[in-house]
Amino acid sequence: MQSVYRNARGQAAVQQWCSDALARADFPLATTTVDTTAGKVHLASAGTGRPRIVVIPGTGHNAAAALPWLRELSQHWPTTVVDLPGQPGLSDQRRPRRARLAWYGRLLDEVLDVTQMHGVVLVGNSLGAAVALAAGSPGVAARLLVSPAGFVRLTVDPKLVGASAAWLLRPTPDRTRDMLQLFVAPGRDAPETEVEWMTLMAANCRTTLAPPPLPAALLADRAHLPCLVAVGEHDRFLPPQRLAPVVQRTTNTRLRIIASMGHLATPEHLPDVVALAAEVAGPPSS
Structure with missing residues (x-):
């Protein structure tokens, strides 16, 4: 097993950021941790009623970084965001060195079982979409996969390689902005x-x-x-023309295109995510 953090100081800094972000949320939410075979798993939840939406964030993300998703979705359905172990956040720091998707799928099955969540709609983003596909729990009723890993290998062009390398070598806000410009649609800025x-x-x-x-x-x-798959019109990692035939062949559904979106779904795109979720979750119960 491998820790996601470089050292204890880094772990403390990341987890403090997450705790502070959740504490500053401008809507009511509840947090809890559950014990699993992979260690403690942190959950953040908001909203009431049925059915329940369970959000699995993408690589390097968690409930604190995905607060806009939790806010938007919980206005319509009760929503829980899972911090995946081995990703930065408030869950256990360890992850296996190989066969991670199968491991994450079993973990998500375990979380649904431990929390007795049934009839849930999994909303997976990027890595989280692949995890949602890897999970086979009988508690899953439907899936919505946004900018989904798991269908094809991600396309990484030279410009992305250069920007990512500079960001990882010396991560400054300016270098992060430069890299994230490739994650959003042309002319848009990352939050x-x-x-x-x-x-x-x-x-x-x-x-x-x-x-x-x-x-x-x-x-x-x-x-x-039931499964819906959506991707941004300007996704450089998952170009729609490359993803669409694979989605059609494997799920027998048409790939949905979210206009003016890159790989990163920013708050302005979340109403589109809600509209897609309604197609598989149905209207919320009162």
Whole structure:
């Protein structure tokens, strides 16, 4: 097993940022931790009613960094965001060195079982989408996958390689902004909160390689449940024209395109995420 943090000081800095962000949230939320075979898993929840939305964030993200998702979705359904172990956040710091997607899938199954969440809609973003696909719990009713890993290998062009290398070598806010410009649509700016978080994360955490595609047999099995897949119009990692045929073949559904969005879903795109969630979750109960 490997820790996501470079050292104890970095772990403390990251977890303090997360705790402070959750404490400053401008809407009511509750946090808890559950014990699993992978250690403690942190959950942040908001909203009431049914069905429950369970959000699995992308690489290097967590409930604190995904607060806009929790705020927006919880206005319509009760929503829980899972901090994945081995990713920076408030869960256990350890992750396996290989076969991570299968491990994360089993972990998410365990979290749903321990918390007795049934009939949930998994909303996975980037790495979180691959984890949502890897999970096979009977408690899952449907999936919404946004900017999803797990279908194809991510495209990394030379410009992305250069910007990412500079950011990792010496993470400053300016270098983070330069890199994140490649994550958003042309002419758009990444939110400053995202710049702050990604700078802190790069300075204190070990990187995680992009997950590989999941086995075709597993993707075919997951297609038995309702599933929507969406990607940004300007996603450089997952160009729609490359992702669409694979999604059609494996899930028998049409890839949805979110206009004016890159790989990073910023707050302005979250109403689109809500509209897509409503297609698989249905209207919230009163």
